[in-house]
Amino acid sequence: MNQELKQVGMRLRVARQGRGLTLEELAADAGMSASTLSRLESGKRQASLELLLPLTRRLGMSLDDLVFVEQRDPRVRRPVVKKDGMVIAPLAPEGAPVATYKITYPPTTEIPPLRVHEGFEWFYVLCGKVRLFLGDRDITLESGEAAEFDTRTPHAMCAADGRKAEILSIFNEAGIKMHTHNHEPGE
Template identity: 35%
Template sequence: MPSDRPAPGGATAGEPPGVGPRLYELRRAHGLTLEAAARRVGLSPAHLSRLETARRQPSLPMLLTLARTYGTTVSELLGEAPPEREPVIRAARARDTEADGWVYREAGGSGRAMQALRVRVPAGGAQRDLVRVHPGEELLYVLRGELRLGLGDAEHLLAPEDSAHFDSRTPHRLSAATADGVELLFVHTLLRSGAAELCLGGAGRDGAGHRPVRAPGQGS
């Protein structure tokens, strides 16, 4: 049975330095035994032990699997310093993206734990009947017009400068309550995973990257 403690081992040629110790530290930080972690990533305990002790070089697919399992990135596993992120987002560089009549503009930086968007929602439109459910939290702040927010069994009318902050696992539906639409600041948390980037207008998802569900009584 392989030991849970990494033994000294020399890195093979071309192996990124320090990957083994980082894998060991991440596993321990998650409170996983060697056997439990090996089951999650689909390896034998002996194979994972060889990776942690630098006796085996992980392939890129294995690095991706390990990074997702431990909630990190391949770059962090390899010890690469993340690039400096620009804290200021200039309006002149922002670009609009449209999906089903909704218009989105990035209001925050990428690669963060939160996604911020400025959103224009038209009156009516294809998305008004979509009920959204997704992990995390959501913050809405109305800039112009009025927003109708269905949250669980309740419905709220938000005027300019009103806001709502809620657990986005609660079924919610957004629509404009004014004839010329509504504009709002939309912030939601992102899960750290290989698919954490926002998907604007992606197939099978609504324009804000959520999994849409038709409201009861609505057609598919």
């Protein structure tokens, strides 16, 4: 039996338990015996469309949810970007639905230029302190604090107190371009 089919029983059990159903309840709703369902979940009975279709309907899931194949390496291996003294480490694969980065800000005394782009940004301070310039506000966030804001508001961030700072940041496609690509003045 191939690896994908071995996972069907386990995924079926997790889905059933996640919905708070007993073997007997789900089996009755799907028109089969609890023994048959138990053997499917334990891998002692081979899955067939005839058995799986009524189960997936009752569980509110698709067949793909049961036979999902994880083929790619889960590790993220993308190059770090260095820009304006910052170190920007991608934490999600290229094209992921959520763009996540670890950004290290160097010590600085200069206030970076405010920028504007479409979308929202969220960040969490891992260590150090971060100054967030948001419109006319100057906000200092410490380790363990987070912020979320509309990036159509002029904004900039840098380390505070003359020490480096590290954040986890999540932003949209426009934010990726703004933070990881070099820009000429006026861009």
